[in-house]
Amino acid sequence: METLSVDTFKKLREVSTASLTSELLKLGYRNTFMKGVHPLHTNSRLVGYAFTLRYIPAREDLDFQVEYDNLKNPQRVAVETIGENEVLVIDSRGDISAASLGHILCTRLKCRGAAGLVTDGALRDTPAIRNMDFPTYAQAAHGTTSSVVHHPVDFQIPIACGGVMVQPGDLIVGDDEGVVVIPAHVAEEVVNRCHERDLLEGWIQEKVASGASIRGLYPPDESTLAEYKAWRDSQARS
Amino acid sequence: METLSVDTFKKLREVSTASLTSELLKLGYRNTFMKGVHPLHTNSRLVGYAFTLRYIPAREDLDFQVEYDNLKNPQRVAVETIGENEVLVIDSRGDISAASLGHILCTRLKCRGAAGLVTDGALRDTPAIRNMDFPTYAQAAHGTTSSVVHHPVDFQIPIACGGVMVQPGDLIVGDDEGVVVIPAHVAEEVVNRCHERDLLEGWIQEKVASGASIRGLYPPDESTLAEYKAWRDSQARS
Amino acid sequence: METLSVDTFKKLREVSTASLTSELLKLGYRNTFMKGVHPLHTNSRLVGYAFTLRYIPAREDLDFQVEYDNLKNPQRVAVETIGENEVLVIDSRGDISAASLGHILCTRLKCRGAAGLVTDGALRDTPAIRNMDFPTYAQAAHGTTSSVVHHPVDFQIPIACGGVMVQPGDLIVGDDEGVVVIPAHVAEEVVNRCHERDLLEGWIQEKVASGASIRGLYPPDESTLAEYKAWRDSQARS
Amino acid sequence: METLSVDTFKKLREVSTASLTSELLKLGYRNTFMKGVHPLHTNSRLVGYAFTLRYIPAREDLDFQVEYDNLKNPQRVAVETIGENEVLVIDSRGDISAASLGHILCTRLKCRGAAGLVTDGALRDTPAIRNMDFPTYAQAAHGTTSSVVHHPVDFQIPIACGGVMVQPGDLIVGDDEGVVVIPAHVAEEVVNRCHERDLLEGWIQEKVASGASIRGLYPPDESTLAEYKAWRDSQARS
Amino acid sequence: METLSVDTFKKLREVSTASLTSELLKLGYRNTFMKGVHPLHTNSRLVGYAFTLRYIPAREDLDFQVEYDNLKNPQRVAVETIGENEVLVIDSRGDISAASLGHILCTRLKCRGAAGLVTDGALRDTPAIRNMDFPTYAQAAHGTTSSVVHHPVDFQIPIACGGVMVQPGDLIVGDDEGVVVIPAHVAEEVVNRCHERDLLEGWIQEKVASGASIRGLYPPDESTLAEYKAWRDSQARS
Amino acid sequence: METLSVDTFKKLREVSTASLTSELLKLGYRNTFMKGVHPLHTNSRLVGYAFTLRYIPAREDLDFQVEYDNLKNPQRVAVETIGENEVLVIDSRGDISAASLGHILCTRLKCRGAAGLVTDGALRDTPAIRNMDFPTYAQAAHGTTSSVVHHPVDFQIPIACGGVMVQPGDLIVGDDEGVVVIPAHVAEEVVNRCHERDLLEGWIQEKVASGASIRGLYPPDESTLAEYKAWRDSQARS
Numbered sequence A, B, C, D, E, F: 001m002e003t004l005s006v007d008t009f010k011k012l013r014e015v016s017t018a019s020l021t022s023e024l025l026k027l028g029y030r031n032t033f034m035k036g037v038h039p040l041h042t043n044s045r046l047v048g049y050a051f052t053l054r055y056i057p058a059r060e061d062l063d064f065q066v067e068y069d070n071l072k073n074p075q076r077v078a079v080e081t082i083g084e085n086e087v088l089v090i091d092s093r094g095d096i097s098a099a100s101l102g103h104i105l106c107t108r109l110k111c112r113g114a115a116g117l118v119t120d121g122a123l124r125d126t127p128a129i130r131n132m133d134f135p136t137y138a139q140a141a142h143g144t145t146s147s148v149v150h151h152p153v154d155f156q157i158p159i160a161c162g163g164v165m166v167q168p169g170d171l172i173v174g175d176d177e178g179v180v181v182i183p184a185h186v187a188e189e190v191v192n193r194c195h196e197r198d199l200l201e202g203w204i205q206e207k208v209a210s211g212a213s214i215r216g217l218y219p220p221d222e223s224t225l226a227e228y229k230a231w232r233d234s235q236a237r238s
Helices: A006-014 A017-026 A074-079 A103-111 A126-130 A184-209 A222-237 B006-012 B017-026 B074-079 B103-111 B126-130 B184-209 B222-237 C006-012 C017-026 C074-079 C103-111 C126-130 C184-209 C222-237 D006-012 D017-026 D074-079 D103-111 D126-130 D184-209 D222-237 E006-014 E017-026 E074-079 E103-111 E126-130 E184-209 E222-237 F006-014 F017-026 F074-079 F103-111 F126-130 F184-209 F222-237
Strands: A046-057 A086-091 A116-119 A136-138 A150-155 A159-161 A164-166 A171-174 A179-182 B046-057 B086-091 B116-119 B136-138 B150-155 B159-161 B164-166 B171-175 B178-182 C046-057 C086-091 C116-119 C136-138 C150-155 C159-161 C164-166 C171-175 C178-182 D046-057 D086-091 D116-119 D136-138 D150-155 D159-161 D164-166 D171-175 D178-182 E046-057 E086-091 E116-119 E136-138 E150-155 E159-161 E164-166 E171-174 E179-182 F046-057 F086-091 F116-119 F136-138 F150-155 F159-161 F164-166 F171-175 F178-182
Touching (some): A006 A184, A017 A171, A017 A179, A046 A074, A046 A116, A046 A159, A046 B159, A074 A103, A074 A150, A164 B046, B006 B184, B017 B178, B017 B184, B046 B159, C006 C184, C046 E164, C074 C103, C103 C126, C159 E046, C164 C178, C178 C184, D006 D184, D017 D184, D046 F159, D074 D103, D074 D150, D086 D159, D103 D126, D116 D171, D164 D178, D164 F046, E006 E046, E006 E184, E017 E184, E046 E159, E103 F184, E116 E171, E164 E179, E179 E184, F006 F046, F006 F184, F046 F074, F103 F126, F116 F171, F164 F178
Parallel strands (some): A046 A086, B086 B116, C086 C116, E046 E086, E086 E116, F116 F136
Antiparallel strands (some): A171 A179, B159 B164, B171 B178, D046 D150, D159 D164, D171 D178, E046 E150
16 A cells, blocks of 8 residues: 655655645645644654544444454454554544543554554543653543443544544544545655745745745745746755 | 334324333433434424435536436435434535525425435425425524535444434334433333223323322322322223 | 413413523623523424433443333433423433433323423424424434433432533423523513514614614614604503 | 626526636636635525635724724725625634624615625624525624724735635625635636536436446547537537 | 641652542542643642632622621631631633632631641732742632622632532642542542552553563553562562 | 823833733723744733724735735835834724735834834744744744735724734733733823832731731731831831
């Protein structure tokens, strides 16, 4: 399911979710940034391929106070199936009245090489998860175990998370601002555009920080772009 | 997928969603009544088997201003697959910022013998739908076509609707109060219990309406139950 | 607990909740109209003294699937205690995920001479309640019985309902717009002011409907007030 | 400010808000249907040019229990300025904790020839307004007068209403489903496209109602379009 | 009102709210973790007996710009009545449009030996409160004093807080995840079960962190439980 | 537009938003503290004059994927117009589904001498903004650029922000608790009252922290006030 070259995948670690969102917008994608999904850690950085898991509302005969069967329960099977560089993305319907997952499963995800965890629901054991070196994003914390509210039903199918479509294999990128979803087939292009964009915006930012007006500079007019191009070329030479 | 005897299915038309919810509760099911899902018609009465359809958030390359392909689009295929006595139940994630469906597809559902339509999203063409003799339940009305917000992704799998789990083949019952979901494997039992319950509650209601105190009557104590049993037996004889 | 003269109580049936809200505002009361509480009937008209009942969240050992004890359960005792011209006002914390009450208890309330029922939660058996000649106001309909969500804890103490303070004995007035709460000690004054206000506003409304500008008329300037006074005097004489 | 020919303006009365929304979408406008704004009347039909009015939160020194100055208060001046075929559209910030307007001002709007009233806030005196023959759309009913919550600040400038941009002079069209805003400069085109669309969809609807599958019909394939064109030509000839 | 042995009370400081919630669930209590109530401090730890206080909406004649009477106002009397190891738990109806309490009263609570403060409303002076060594939990911060929105009405009666029933004397436990309410009569049992559970889960967590699959381990199967028991016994001996 | 003496402006840096809110309340202003608007920095301190900017919902022909014209776009013109000691306050209608502004414009605001930035919407590039020494307040973070959701329409007119009226030139004060708006014409009075109030409350706080009961002390009775006055006089002398 990996779709990016090693070099591109590496570049993804250097661009912000805001930049990615802007470049996706230029390709026509308006709705790519998850709503209400926040990092549990500061200086959080998440890059990986979506491994999706879907929850629906629990029902007493299937979920409540029923022991999990690790060999069949889709949540447990997903955790034991996920691979390296994959991100577990859970469709929790935005329901934060119980957790989507807790500390032990997070630990297992990390041990399997997963890149991180994203849910539009809540997490439990958040004090312990905050002490792990494992990027996690959620809407809230809640002490109640998932089975009171959620029934894990299937995985690796298209889902909703944070109001955004997520397909298995989509690129999931997170920073301290939040999480962006990049459709797999445009990821290569978006990353490269972002890289160029960040060079330009960094150059603009430096000028603005030095006191320049944004007029003609942001967005850059032709003369500014020419000046930038000259600088960019000189940088490339050195 | 039909699970009920003709007689039981018929009885379902005579019980209220409030009664069904109470009897499901006695079996341990606390969460069976959809939240925020209202009938478009007055004196609405819906009974049928769930035929589920799932939407996730739309994405510009897949949905927006793309012509529907009737042979592949899961929404259209679902509409052309649904059978008699089935209810199309759509998981719209409670999103009412565009419609889930409109008048022409409703008309087709009715022509195919479907029993009704339930969505936790919005409907469009609601003035025309209100003029149809076809039970529909939704959270709101919205003029915008579904593809701006929704991507139909699959059907006949377990979904969420109005905060309740819906499995294909579950019994869907609606009246002017709203919609209840009955797990298929307990439907027969629940209907029969409801029938008995309604006889008892009708008898109690009559007494209360005639001025009786609820003490000893509602809930009925042993002496009341004995009196009821005598009346019930006399009714059965006549 | 009755605080109004028969004549004043009767006048209350003739004024709108909008007028009452405005006169209460003139006395400094800004927050008297319940939020999100709607009539179940059209042409609804409710006037009575508040009889308050308070619910808190249910707990499994006290509420769930426990048979109601009519001699002790505060909901049942309240229903069997309420008197003529009293309105049962339930503090349901605005929680509409289950009902506050249903048809049989409504029937008992009516038989006891209660003036009506107000809750900021939901009601069940709403199709049956709509067929009763008994003014009821609620936020929603829900088929689930109250004990899943609500624990009745005490009655005839000050409560919140629809975001407004309600003291036992306050005047509760409802029409098709909603419900206003009038503190008992200002009710007499407010009703009389409303009566005068409605005469004036009716006279203004007639002029506006005949094509008059609102300038100088609404609000009335001195010359308009003089004209009104003359008309009012002539009316009084005839 | 009138931008449409008499003929086009008349055609607007015959198309649904759902059709208009779809044709606007084809021109690239995704967000044209107001959220949460409902008609007070059944069989409501509103067509007119937007006359905008903006409210911001009230402040005690400017609003509360201050007598309205009809010669200066922007709400009152707007009401006395609006002309024929114009619709008063109020930006109430979606705040329904007090009314935006009441019965007397509605009456004056009607007498001045205004086409209707739209607010994303609440209205008061709604029982009286429902008895008027004057199309009004709001989010809720609330008995409290506007000055407790709203400060009218200016009119005939671009505003937000129901989550949609409204420019003075935009076309406002309402039916039982809700309200759509048509940018003035595309109104002529949209109306004509809608007229054609409704003819086609009516023809499709009739076929579906007669039992046709939606395959090849909705959306119409080439062969269906040819059949429709033939029917359309025959209709034009007769 | 103290119900726990000194030893058990001490153990409560060592278990997480997530563990407590799970053990309460096993006893049938599903709704024990407060919704939307967060610690103001990091590394927060709260253990104590609930001392409840109830607010209802303010009314101008009783609350607004009226000087507090410390001898009668229930908020002030509660603050001067609370004892050691007690937690002031305020039912603020989840209303965050003004504070429930501020810095000076927090200081008094601490001086009286109270264990902490919990409200489902807001707090004011939060920068100063964050500098205190006193565990506080709230939904938000708001600069406005309580009397604009809240009327303190009574204390030491059952209340709602964060959507959970709280009885005077219930155990209130808080950590960085949030707050759990333990009914007094099951507290001893729950604490002991939690202690055992945490030993087991710690052992499992260590295995998972070392790379073990969750299959057979989490939840533990019979062979795992036997292995754990052996380890547990060896620990007990050492 | 500056209305305060240098001395008073300086004093504003020493008072808390909670104190200011209380003194505004004593003058009759109940609604002055913004709802849901939080600082991005800890130990945040903002004082300045409001420079207002208004957004309405975006429309595709005016906003989406249209290059910003820095010479005309009101957002850009506002940024290039704002002066020293002014705070850019943006009416974003509380919409957090896209950003109101990002890092480069924040940098420009700071370079122009602006005192800070307040929006009731979201900000983007929040990790970079958090690294700036520039006080910013917002409701959330969102990676999406403003033009997808917002159309900047005008500036320096009265607006709504966080549910509070903001007039150009009003005093905007922020701390870690949030943001308060002080009408320009009462600012001098309010600041001075706050200064006095803080002296008194600091003296009370110290007594409470030393173990004094709040009875007679908070609020202070006549004897306490006399004691305070003596202390205050002694302080003034030293």
